[in-house]
Amino acid sequence: MATSWGGDGVMSMTEFVLRDAILPTLSATTREGVIRELIGSLHAAGHFPNTDLEDIVRAVLRREQLGSTGIGRTIAIPHSRHASVTRLIGTVGISKAGVPFDSIDGEAVHVLVLLISPQDRPGDHLRALECVVQTMRDDAVVEALRKADSGDDIWRLVGGGPG
Amino acid sequence: MTKPPLRRCAVVNNPNGLHLRPATRFAQQARVLPQRVTVFHGEKRADGKSSLDLLMLIAMPGAELWVELDGPDADTSPDAAEAIRALCDILAAPGDDA
Numbered sequence: 332m333a334t335s336w337g338g339d340g341v342m343s344m345t346e347f348v349l350r351d352a353i354l355p356t357l358s359a360t361t362r363e364g365v366i367r368e369l370i371g372s373l374h375a376a377g378h379f380p381n382t383d384l385e386d387i388v389r390a391v392l393r394r395e396q397l398g399s400t401g402i403g404r405t406i407a408i409p410h411s412r413h414a415s416v417t418r419l420i421g422t423v424g425i426s427k428a429g430v431p432f433d434s435i436d437g438e439a440v441h442v443l444v445l446l447i448s449p450q451d452r453p454g455d456h457l458r459a460l461e462c463v464v465q466t467m468r469d470d471a472v473v474e475a476l477r478k479a480d481s482g483d484d485i486w487r488l489v490g491g492g493p494g
Numbered sequence: 495m496t497k498p499p500l501r502r503c504a505v506v507n508n509p510n511g512l513h514l515r516p517a518t519r520f521a522q523q524a525r526v527l528p529q530r531v532t533v534f535h536g537e538k539r540a541d542g543k544s545s546l547d548l549l550m551l552i553a554m555p556g557a558e559l560w561v562e563l564d565g566p567d568a569d570t571s572p573d574a575a576e577a578i579r580a581l582c583d584i585l586a587a588p589g590d591d592a
Binding site: 400402412456460464 | 509510511512513514515518519545546549550552553554555
């Protein structure tokens with residue numbers, strides 16, 4: 332089984348979140364809409380070809396149909412695996428208004444972390460999920476993310492430096 | 495006298511490991527039980543009623559997990575025995591999805 336994340340298994344969100352793809356203000360108001368917006372932002376950051384864009388959207392939406400990735404506390408982690416990426420990539424988006432997401436606690440989602448991982452690296456995928464959950468355990472971080480005004484603020488909140 | 499918990503082992507057969515969907519299914523099923531449900535992966539332990547806790551186990555394919563039911567009638571109830579079997583079936587299911 333291929334895995335690429337070596338070392339002690341500790342991962343930071345900044346190792347897979349693309350800073351240029353962070354969206355501090357999502358404009359869509361539906362689950363499909365915000366997912367499209369986030370994947371569009373990842374695409375604009377240049378990590379997969381235009382020809383794969385719609386297929387990736389469909390893969391993430393298909394995963395949502397199997398069960399919402401709204402994990403509660405206003406957080407969702409939509410994700411999928413796709414052959415067009417060679418490494419785990421992700422982005423963060425904030426919906427100020429909140430999006431209905433069929434979350435486990437029934438709450439609207441404000442903080443979204445979207446992940447796309449290669450087909451053959453389940454270890455990276457699991458560690459990324461663990462990393463997001465670990466980061467979001469702190470209510471203060473979630474609250475600060477909801478209030479963040481810029482991509483730089485979000486980047487810092489998920490562990491990035493000021494540079 | 496303290497009664498012993500009910501324990502059962504399961505090996506993760508999903509090629510993607512214990513990811514969000516089976517973890518959510520496990521937690522949903524565990525939450526309806528009257529007993530405390532704990533899942534062990536080596537030195538790590540997770541509250542089986544929390545899908546997020548379960549994700550923190552980072553259980554890869556082939557991982558050996560121990561499920562423990564502790565609390566009312568865990569050691570004697572046929573329902574508890576059936577419940578722990580069903581929970582282990584979720585962990586061991588080979589089904590593959592996102």
